[in-house]
Amino acid sequence: MATIPAADLRTRVHELMPQVRADLERLVRIPSVSAEGHDPAPLVRSAELVAELLRAVGADTRVLRAEGGHPAVVGYLKAPPGKPTVVLYAHHDVQPPGPDSEWKTPPFAPTERDGRLYGRGAADDKAGVLAHIAALRAYDGKPPVGVAVFVEGEEEAGSERLRGYLEGEGDRLRCDAVVVADGGNWRIGVPAVTTTLRGVVACVIEVRVLDKAVHSGGFGGPLPDALTTLAHVLASLHDERGRVRVEGLASGKAPPLDLTEAELREQAGCPSRARRSACASRRARMQRRRSTRW
Ligand SMILES: [Zn+2]
Known part of the structure; x- marks a missing residue:
């Protein structure tokens, strides 16, 4: 035809x-x-x-x-x-x-x-x-x-x-x-063509610090803790502003989007007080809480 x-x-x-x-x-x-x-x-x-x-x-x-x-x-x-x-x-x-x-x-x-x-x-x-x-x-x-x-x-x-x-x-x-045909448009009535998407990686990370399980009451504190170590590893993937910090991953400037921050927040259900650095401030809050409890 x-x-x-x-x-x-x-x-x-x-x-x-x-x-x-x-x-x-x-x-x-x-x-x-x-x-x-x-x-x-x-x-x-x-x-x-x-x-x-x-x-x-x-x-x-x-x-x-x-x-x-x-x-x-x-x-x-x-x-x-x-x-x-x-x-x-x-x-x-x-x-x-x-x-x-x-x-x-x-x-x-x-x-x-x-x-x-x-x-x-x-x-x-x-x-x-x-x-x-x-x-x-x-x-x-x-x-x-x-x-x-x-x-x-x-x-x-x-x-x-x-x-x-x-x-x-x-x-x-x-x-x-x-x-x-499995993407979205960010404004009703405006067709959109998505040319790039973020990918995901799934993996299993195992952290082992002791040969056997021991009681936290008797051993907690002086010995390394697997969960804390894992939390440090995960936290190292981004900096305090939420930017990816993995060596070898490319980053660069993209053309500006026809989308305001307010629109993005509204579509995602993200309150205006939540920022990309939320993890850093949450960490600070947790540290404060821990120090008062101790
Ligand atoms: Zn789908």
Whole structure:
């Protein structure tokens, strides 16, 4: 298909929205919680619904299942000759909803309030799934590039089988760009493209200072303490102003964001008195408290 002018595309997307919204609500009604201890059956249903939506738009679609894992869905639309391929990523699993008392309306009954759709997964990340499907619908299933849609079912539970699924698909997922519809915009009504994210590192640190366990009443004080040592190690990762102090980690200046400190604090629920140096002042307070107790 030839490239569609942006104005026409906008009109098409606008026309498609009622059905996209209805399909999003179908998906939100499925309690696809991937955390351990929750019923895995709904994840099969949400994967099947995603597969149904992808097939309806003409994608060559399969549901991938790995032993002990939750299903992922892949759908392929071949690239026109000489055109690049884009992988579109989203996930169909959700976080546990927590206590019902925290919800104004039931978590798996999508409800519109003040122009927003509420329900577990309505934003993260079933809206992402539908954004990809809406894009394919806007092009009548014939986008101007090759598309591989990959919708994971255990993003909220550590993505343990993601590598296996990706390796299993091999060259079919080879692409020129990946679009991950699992981010946020920091202002309602302003679309945002995230180009960089902070990563995380998980590791186990073991601190051992004695050959055996001894009673704190008899030995505490003169001997090294493992917990205190560990606290010192952890505290050394940042300086007193909260800046990362790990050798080898790059840091630099980023272009200024169109976001004020007040907006950031409000979105994060961070009171104005809490600062990045909170750990330093908390440490000082704890030291004061300890000295009065002694
Ligand atoms: Zn997500």
